Amino acid sequence: MISQLSWKIGGQQGEGVESTDRIFSTALNRLGYYLYGYRHFSSRIKGGHTNNKIRISTEPIRAISDDLDILVAFDQESIDLNAGELRAGGVIVADAKFNPTVPEHIDATLFAVPITKLAEELGTSLMKNMVASGASWALLGLPLEVFNKAVEQEFGRKGPAVVEKNIEAVKCGAEFVLEQAGGPLEAFKLAPADGKQKLFMIGNEAIGLGAIAAGCRLMSAYPITPASEIMEYLIKKLPKFGGTVIQTEDEIAAVTMAIGANYSGVRTMTASAGPGLSLMMEAIGLAGMTEQPLVIVDTQRGGPSTGLPTKQEQSDLNAMVYGTHGEIPKIVIAPASIEDCFYDMIEAFNLSEQYQVPVIVMTDLQLSLGKQSCEPLDLNQVAINRGKLVTEAPELEAGQLFKRYEFTEDGVSPRVLPGDKYGLHHVTGVEHDETGRPSESAVNRKKMMDKRLSKLNGLYIREGLRIDAPHETPDLLIIGMGSTGGTIDQARQKLEKDGLTTNHITIRQIHPFPAEQLLPFVQQAGKVVVLENNATAQLANQLKMHLGHGDKIGHVLKYDGTPFLPAEVYEACKELN
Incomplete structure (x- = not known):
């Protein structure tokens, strides 16, 4: 049994790739597997190649996989574009309608299933996605009743007749491919999941x-x-x-x-x-x-x-x-x-x-x-903090206005809501005094600017840096932001096996920049590598501007429209070290 597997479905946008992925992953989630998905889709409503890739694991995961185990293809283009990801011995489940072929250099087993034909025999080619799903699900040896529950969830609003037809399509795909393969594929049999309920969302x-x-x-x-x-x-x-x-x-x-x-x-x-x-x-x-x-x-x-x-x-x-x-x-x-x-x-x-x-x-x-x-x-x-929201403004003398922009020690003024008694004040986008009245006084201008800009002095949010630093003086400190964290962690496992010591920090407070908290980790590292999906090293430049140490800060950039793969991060870090 294996602990993780990668599955992808590809076709033309608008022919059911997204719904197939949704039902397939929903069924896996019901079994308790950890999932991580990636959507490659065109900026068109219909047409253009699209594919959805799911990584399935018995353990928590936060990155897409470098390779691919099973590819479900609705057209030859899906094979040509994605077969290169298949690991040796991988599987392609393809619609026999387009006479699928496997590129010569690809070591993969092809199951040509009459996906469209079987769907049409059941009444409509629209159900070909269910035929394809049933075929790939059956090859994994997973229980069909769980998949059928996901089908019910997807199509239940359309009535029992539609649900039954789609379940029949799943069964047809499963039976056809199992007869062709001689049963489920032992090399792709997943170890049981923990069965615990997990949220599954974007x-x-x-x-x-x-x-x-x-x-x-x-x-x-x-x-x-x-x-x-x-x-x-x-x-x-x-x-x-x-x-x-x-x-x-x-x-x-x-x-x-x-x-x-x-x-x-x-x-x-x-x-x-x-x-x-x-x-x-x-x-x-x-x-x-x-x-x-x-x-x-x-x-x-x-x-x-x-x-x-x-x-x-x-x-x-x-x-x-x-x-x-x-x-x-x-x-x-x-x-x-x-x-x-x-x-x-x-x-x-x-x-x-x-x-x-x-x-x-x-x-x-x-x-x-x-x-x-x-x-x-x-x-x-979950806790709600509304700051200096005043529920009862102090009584004012006739003609006075509430000091909505009052100069305070921390720069944050009391705030009232419109209509509150004694809360009358002026609001304008031009510079103003404490009551909001327009003011071009040089003295007032400087005080107001200083007041506003001082509000965030020393701000450091909850877990502004997510730190995984097992080494006091690592060879590499890898820094990222956003969705790159899991990819970095996976690459680090391989780097550590190669003898490189690595720490990892995800920067979650971008501005104000948490320079004071980050500086010691940069100082202790032999080399700093910043990972980001842009062409101009925007995050790396923030580090250099706020921390210095430009001589040890390198960057790995990717801006071709696709997320980083663990293998890419591994190779780039090896090269920069």
Whole structure:
């Protein structure tokens, strides 16, 4: 028996690849396996090659695999593009309709199954994805009744007749391939999973769930890949909690609506990708100047412009940190796991109100859309902190205004909601005095700038650095952000076997940069390698700017639209050491 296996399905976008993957992985999740998925899809509604890859394991995993065990192909293009990943002795399950062939240099067993024909005999070619699923599931020797339960979950809303037809399609695919193969393949038999219930979701769903737990009751947003699933999730869930989602005409309207709603006291968020974040920049400056809480999620994708809207990249870091005109305080945090996506949203809302600043939650496409197993979430960790929100403003004399922007020792002023008795004050995007009245006084300007910029002095969020440092003076310190953590950990296992000592830090507080906490680890390492999905080493440059030690800081960059593979990280670190 084996402890892990990698499975991929490929075809043309719009012919059931996504639903096949969803049902297949749902069934595996029911058995208690740990899963990590990656979607390669085209920026078209229909057409263009797409594939979904799932890594299945009896132990927790947080990275896609270098190789592939089983490939399910709906067309020859899927074989030609993906067969190179197959390990020696791998398996291809392909539709006999297109007379599949295996490239000469590939050591793999081909099972040509009449996938489309069997589906058509059952009434419609649309069920070919269920035929293919049944065939690959049967080769693994896994119980069909579990898979059938997942089919019921997927198609139950369409009625029992549809469910029965799809279960029959699964059975046909299974019976055909088992007769061809002579039974399940012993080399691909997975060891039993622990059977424990696990959550199985994409990062965007965890972000939406975290927002609800944080008390968010309004999302204003404009759809954009790869952030749209946050909006879609909240459209279904927020009304159950008395909230709503408003689809605005553009990202400018989305962010200004969020600012206004937060001003009124409603915890509100917006979410977008790089192009949308660019449109929000002036309004982010408004939130900074008026000291309004604001939570934005930026799900990074390939840029610039439309770029690669369905591909992986981590190139918005500089835009998030420096994008606004003028100088305002803001916080940028970067979740590194599904669990982080949930808990960090709660922290983002708390931070935005505690410090009265914009908070940007920085994810990337792989973390946002890659479906992964995670342990049950601990709701005991959910705590709401609304900062200096004044419930009863002190009585004022006639003609006086509330000092909404009062100079305080920590730079954070008391905040009231509109309509509160004695809370009357002025709000404007121009420079202002303590009551909000416009002021161009040089003395006031300097004091207000110092007040705003001092708010984040010494800020260090919960686990701003995720540290795995078993060695006091390692040969290599590998640093990453976002979805790269699991990939780095897997590469480190091989590096350690080669005799290289390695530490690993995931930076989760991007801005303000946690220089004081990070510096000792950089000083102790022989060499520092920064891993990031962009072309200009944006994170590595943050290290050099804040910490120095440029002579020992190297970087590994990947910006072709695909996430890092463990083998790539291993080879690059070996070369840089």
